[in-house]
Amino acid sequence: MAEKVNIFWFRQDLRIADNPALTHAAESGRVLAVYILDQNDQGDHGPGAASRWWLHHSLKALNESLQGQLNIFRGDPQTILQDLQEKYGASEIFWNRCYEPQSIERDTAIKKFFQKQQVEVKSFNGSLLWEPMQVLKNDGTPYRVFTPYYRKGCLNADAPREPLPVPQKLNLLKSESSETLESLGLLPKIRWDQKMESYWEISEAGGQQKMQEFFEHGLRDYKEGRNFPAKSCVSRLSPYLHQGQISPNQAWYGAQAKHSGKNLDHFLSELGWREFSYSLLYHFPDLPSRNLQGRFDAFPWKEDSRLLERWKRGQTGYPIVDAGMRELWETGYVHNRVRMIVGSFLVKNLLLHWKHGERWFWDCLVDADMANNSASWQWVAGCGADAAPYFRIFNPVSQGQKFDPEGTYTKQFVPELKDLPAKYLFSPWEAPDLVLKNAGVQLGENYPHPIVPLRESREKALEAFSMLPKALSA
DNA sequence: TGAAATGTTGGGGCG
């Protein structure tokens, strides 16, 4: 009798090691491994351009590590899974859970559909250390503040699953499909991605390598060093975590095996922030579109497409902001410290709605992740859970001086200022004419004047904020 | 995971 066929559906878990659903599927039969490009995925939050580019390379690498046995489809997942199930007489379907609201809705419907057909769907936790439905306050409601969420909700709960090895026996099955990786059309029409390729090794092995490098070098001075964009102290694991080329469990236990103390704890808590974001999105599914603090609905946001465009293009006249926005455009990534600076600038100095920032990041970031992106934008805008108080406004001049003192980072992405001395790098409008001349900088010609005045824009933001209804006191 | 305004303190120059 032929061995039983299991369907395994790859989603945001594009790896072979520490993949619980794949491991279980492999244990009890041949595995028909499928990836489905879901055309209706996430409604207006379908994958952005940078995500699609990353996905293309992820699938390419994944297919190679599966010896070309990855089955690629496009369309409605339920229809495709149903066809495959009937064709191969599969009795079980395996996947790792997704947590975006639309994914939950889709997966619930598919599970229900197959239950009626006597086909068992087995889902697993492959992407989170602690799943949102488990982490609740004693009164049964979700946490809205990070520290108790992490300390009590996570650290006091059961330890996360230890990473699983690559399945020993993986007997794969190749099906016919009208799609190929190329026919999915994930690569951009305009080839802006060619430079980006040099920044990233997009594969499960590439993720592992990046993680090991981080453990060897970055983690040593993580707590302090992570604030300095010119240092290579941050992990840059976010895109791999988003698509699942590495699992948070591998990072969690891998870091603990190599380090201890405050640097380790700080890195683990950053993984905790990712968990917190997922928890918020799960319990507050409107997170991507609605202010978590409803009182912000009355905020007098400006609509100014010119200012927005200047921000997107890195032409604000504030060098650290422009460096960050150009890093985003050029590499698909922005250093965390700089994300806070550019976010604060958009929302508080330009007074533009955080949704514009969320949108742009969604399209440009290789780590674009619905939970992290929306929770973080709400955090920086002050309207989210455990958010920065609104009056916490970053000063792009002092932030630059403090966290990029040599200007190494800023000059890398804003090369027209490369000869400006550090003293004036973050406020070129204050530089004496001679200094500008010697550096070859002509404000308004080859580098913009500030698009808004710093002090006044800050005061306007505080004034607008003071008009909001007060927060309910605890 | 802030910055600016305001308050306090203490050392040194100087009459």
Added chain:
DNA sequence: ACGCCCCAACATTTC
């Protein structure tokens, strides 16, 4: 020796 002023350095408050 003393009081006064200045100001840097640090602390606290406020937005």
